[in-house]
Amino acid sequence: MSEEIAERKLRAPAKAVKSFSLLRVWTIATSTVTQLVRMKTFYFLLAFAVVVIAAGNFNIPSTPAKELSMIKKVSFGSMDLFAWLFAIVSTALLIPRDLEDRTLYTILSKPVRRIEYLLGKLCGVLVVVGVSLLAMWAICSLVIFSRESLYVADEMALIQEDGRYGAEEVEAQIALIREQGLRPELGFAVLASFFKAAVIASVTIFISTFASSSLFTIITSVLVFLIGHAHSMAANFWLQETENNLFVQLLLKLFKILIPNFQIFSFSEGIVQGEAVVAALVGQMGALTVGYIVVFLFLSLLTFVDKEF
């Protein structure tokens, strides 16, 4: 070493960093939220609002209760669709884009573990999906509540108008309207959509760790989602086929394990139609969602941990 270099005052070693830090996960998550918000992804809420308002103003020759039921079905069906589609598209855009833009180089050259990066990205997407669902729920509630109030007011007016209907008949009609109106149980339907979106987001994260492009990730994730809806039917049919050779049987079993059963997350339909909510079922679904997320994050880590950039 030359004297000149030896004389230079050197810098002190860096402070020790934690091996795993939730703060780093949170930093990546908040950055992901900012990224998605500034990509103007929330504009899809406008499209959703248009769908719901259109459904609310679509007059079909039916009873008020049936009309409310139709509004709920359309609104919550759209909410579900927007949630899982948004979860897939936004997740698929994140990791491949970071890789293409080489932003990943600068992030992973800082003291950040790859699992922290994946977890941060997933949390960021889930925060945005959660906020979007809440916003969509608020829009739905507003439309349903305004229609419900309108129908109830109409029924009340009937009593005062000509006395054609007795108070008891009107009360029964109002009870029917209330049953199909805005009820707190509908919150569980929103939660079911969130569970479904969370599972498909973790599947998409896994696919994007080995996919070469966002487009491939989106298409594959949508396919997994659709197959996941025919899970039980397909599994029963194919796995009971005795003519399949051992290799096909094993492959099918692997698919059965790897592809989440999205059918079981469709319990929101019953809630929307006014069925009672079983708390144990919601808890079970919550636990299953966490289980799927853990499994797919683990698989993502297996493919991502040794990935070379």
Place this chain on the structure above:
Amino acid sequence: MSVPAVEVKNLTKVFRTGFSKDYVVAVDNLSFEVEAGEVYGLIGPNGSGKSTTMKVVLGLMAASKGEAKVFGLESGAIQARNEIGFLPENPYFYKHLSGVETLRFYGKLCGLRGSELKDRTVELLQMVGLEEAAKRRLAGYSKGMLQRIGLAQTLIQNPRLVILDEPTAGVDPVGSRQIRDLILKLRDDGYTVFLCSHLLEQVQEVCDRVGIIFKGRMRREGTLNDLISIEDQTSLTLEGASPELLGKIHELVASEKGTTIIDEGNSRTTLERLFINIAEQKTEDTDQ
């Protein structure tokens, strides 16, 4: 003797090409050390293995054989990465973030919080001359500005080692000069700088030691003086010398057996220096 900032021992990196059995040796049994406090330049043409070597040191790639250490720590270890600030070639940051948000993001990843992070961000923005553009989104930054915010990002956690991959690639001469001045400032502030470049003049101006890599192998290594001086030749630059004096020198040289004048003429500036002088002169004229 202090622990080397970077220690690469018998590093070999092999890439498979597609699904075939063919492979490419990007780095072939490479060994070198970067001492703490020095500015070391790894130079070589495109595809010579410079960036691959850097990525192994950063832990973004695994070595096929051999090892790389940073201040005695295994490369890729989280503590080793905390000692490194890295500026990739053509850095792309999140374009939706502003300059100040970018520095805060990277600072938080390194565990900085509160006033410490705020002060460090302000200090670095001043250092790279981007205070006025701090709140502007990176999408509106020029190439030189991106490179400077990139350099600020490398220093956010006060690392001991700064790794720069082609730091002036695509930057105009004025921006390039600013970056070189920053590298010299880093050296004076006690940072160890390890840079890769194929721009030889740039390396010559800032590096204490240089390694020349070609086809994945180290071809020459040493201090700049060792590498570029020609031992049996001496240059003499005179200012205001009269023709008579030049004549006397010619006579004196001719009288000395075995000595010849190889080259003679007016000293020349480089095109780059000329460009910078003109640009600076124009800026001064505009300011006045």
